[in-house]
Amino acid sequence: MDKHDVKGFLYEKLIELDLVSDSDALKEIVYFSDLGADSIAMLNIVVLMEEEFKVVFPDEQLTFEAINHIGKFCDFFASGTGLIHG
Amino acid sequence: MLKCIVWDLDNTILDGVLIEDSSVKLRDGIKDILELIHEKKVLQTIVSKNDKNQALSRLKDLDIIDYFIYPQINWNPKSKSIKRIIDNLHFKAEDVLFLDDQLYELDEVQNTYEDVKTFPSGNLTDMKEYIMVLLAELNPNTIDRIDLYRLEEKRLMDRERYFVTNKDFLLSCQMQVSISRARYNHIERIRELITRTNQLNLNKRDYSDNDLKWMIDSEQYGVLLADVKDRYGSYDVSGVLILNYTEGFIVELLIVSCRLLGKGVANALLDYGVQLAIRGQHNRIYVKYKKTPYNRPFLYLLLQCGFKKQEDSMFDPNFYLDLRPDSRLLPDWITIVHSEDKEVL
Numbered sequence: 001m002d003k004h005d006v007k008g009f010l011y012e013k014l015i016e017l018d019l020v021s022d023s024d025a026l027k028e029i030v031y032f033s034d035l036g037a038d039s040i041a042m043l044n045i046v047v048l049m050e051e052e053f054k055v056v057f058p059d060e061q062l063t064f065e066a067i068n069h070i071g072k073f074c075d076f077f078a079s080g081t082g083l084i085h086g
Numbered sequence: 087m088l089k090c091i092v093w094d095l096d097n098t099i100l101d102g103v104l105i106e107d108s109s110v111k112l113r114d115g116i117k118d119i120l121e122l123i124h125e126k127k128v129l130q131t132i133v134s135k136n137d138k139n140q141a142l143s144r145l146k147d148l149d150i151i152d153y154f155i156y157p158q159i160n161w162n163p164k165s166k167s168i169k170r171i172i173d174n175l176h177f178k179a180e181d182v183l184f185l186d187d188q189l190y191e192l193d194e195v196q197n198t199y200e201d202v203k204t205f206p207s208g209n210l211t212d213m214k215e216y217i218m219v220l221l222a223e224l225n226p227n228t229i230d231r232i233d234l235y236r237l238e239e240k241r242l243m244d245r246e247r248y249f250v251t252n253k254d255f256l257l258s259c260q261m262q263v264s265i266s267r268a269r270y271n272h273i274e275r276i277r278e279l280i281t282r283t284n285q286l287n288l289n290k291r292d293y294s295d296n297d298l299k300w301m302i303d304s305e306q307y308g309v310l311l312a313d314v315k316d317r318y319g320s321y322d323v324s325g326v327l328i329l330n331y332t333e334g335f336i337v338e339l340l341i342v343s344c345r346l347l348g349k350g351v352a353n354a355l356l357d358y359g360v361q362l363a364i365r366g367q368h369n370r371i372y373v374k375y376k377k378t379p380y381n382r383p384f385l386y387l388l389l390q391c392g393f394k395k396q397e398d399s400m401f402d403p404n405f406y407l408d409l410r411p412d413s414r415l416l417p418d419w420i421t422i423v424h425s426e427d428k429e430v431l
Contacts, residue, residue, distance in 0.1 A: 017173070018245060019252045032390075036253030036419070039387035040285065040347045044173065046386075059385055060395070067389045 001053060003078035010074060013048050017041060028071030042067060049077060058082030088128055088203075088220045090177050092168060094186035095134035095141060095159075098207040104136055104144060112148055119214055120153045126221045127230045129175070132157035133167040133184070155232070156239045164191050165198035172199075174242050175235060176344045183220060185213060234345065237319045256349065256419035259316040263325070263354045264423045268309040273298050276309075276326050279341050285383050286342040286352050289376035293339075306332045308362070312355055314346060321345055327355045335363040337373045340384075350417035352387055357415035358422060364409055373405040391415045 011026045019035040020026060032042060046057045058081070066076035077083075096103045099120075102110040123130055130153050134141060138159040145151040156175060158167035164186070172179060179201035186192050192204040205216050241259070249255035268276060273295055280292055293301075301307040312325030324343035330336040337359050342352045356373075363371045375388060393405040407413070416422065 018242075020250065021246075022250050025250055033417070034253060035251045036256045036350075036417075038348055038350045038353065038417070039383040039390055041252075042386045042390065043383045059382065059389075062386075062389050064389060064392050067386060 001078045001080055003074050006078045007074045009052055013045055017044055030070045031068055056084040087181055088183055088224060089181040090129045091123055092131055092133050092182060092184045094207060095132060095136060097187040098185055104141060113210060115210055117150060120150060124153055126224060127232060129232060129235050130154050131171055132159060133164050134159045135161050155235050156242060163194060165195045168195055175238060176347050241318055261316040261420050262423050263351060263420055264313040265358055266311050268302055268311050270299060272311055275323050279326055279343060283341045283343060284380035285344060287381050288340040288384055289374055290378045291339060314351055325351055325355050327359060329359055335366060335368040335371050350420055353415050353417050354420045354422060356391060360413050360415055364411060369409055371407050371409060375405050
């Protein structure tokens with residue numbers, strides 16, 4: 001999976017979910033908590049990504065870094081680690 | 087159970103198309119239906135492809151604007167607008183009814199949300215009959231949450247208007263979580279939260295009245311309540327934290343009402359448990375998480391907070407966090423305040 005696609009989709013959804021109104025505020029080094037994204041927001045993001053990329057997200061394999069950090073989240077998703085393709 | 091009715095405007099509430107006739111009138115009999123639904127305490131909103139300012143102005147002139155909360159009037163696909171309502175007001179798709187005269191729009195929504203109920207609005211008599219059937223299924227003792235939804239609408243509108251990030255908005259809300267010990271008179275509310283809450287429910291374990299009474303009286307357990315308010319108003323008692331001190335320091339149950347989804351209150355309650363554990367000089371806090379079809383967000387919460395799974399654990403508790411004196415899980419935008427009951431800490 002291409003990281004550029006993953007990142008593009010993620011940024012679009014972060015705006016759609018009202019976590020941020022301006023894409024300029026989004027960078028790979030940003031933490032999800034800096035946007036005010038709690039666990040419900042994270043679930044919404046993951047579900048949207050699962051639908052878009054037709055995969056099942058491996059919750060059990062999520063690392064602390066991947067679930068808290070935009071860049072690491074994109075790396076995790078793009079690497080395909082544990083993703084089940086539908 | 088029906089909780090939200092989503093109305094189209096053109097040829098559904100209005101007797102024509104607004105963009106073609108700026109003085110379009112209401113359909114005959116529609117105001118009676120709106121009033122009937124309002125009396126049954128079901129939330130009503132609008133999803134319409136129209137010019138927002140023009141539509142809101144016309145609804146005001148027609149004296150029906152107050153029936154609607156969080157209307158979505160834009161040119162987006164209607165499924166997208168309905169998603170916004172479901173996500174932000176925290177409804178389940180199955181609790182929503184969508185009414186529109188265009189079969190295309192009904193299908194478009196149904197294709198995205200197969201659980202959303204849809205009904206064509208072309209024939210007013212048929213539509214009213216269908217609504218009456220759904221209203222008849224409601225519990226007559228349903229609590230009136232319309233005012234709470236109005237407060238939530240104000241929060242959402244402010245967030246959309248004034249803030250770059252959700253965190254900036256949450257910081258502006260001045261949210262306070264007040265923790266107090268539960269007493270017998272809280273048992274009904276605790277049980278209601280256990281029954282009604284699915285997403286932010288640690289394990290969906292149920293407790294009888296006697297279980298709760300016993301835990302409230304026991305020194306081996308802490309049954310704590312969270313009363314949440316912000317600058318917009320109060321959410322009342324919306325969270326429960328049950329701690330078990332019998333073997334180590336264990337979070338037995340943690341529940342946060344769905345009205346507080348997305349506000350970090352579960353993190354605050356978990357942090358409260360962490361601070362109590364640190365004061366009690368525990369090195370580790372355990373959590374009894376049990377996966378259910380709905381509580382995936384709780385797993386994410388634990389992972390976000392750095393909890394680790396006990397790989398060899400066949401039994402509860404199954405997650406733990408090693409504590410340091412400075413361990414903190416409290417979101418920046420929440421302040422914990424203590425009730426007059428000093429025994430809590």
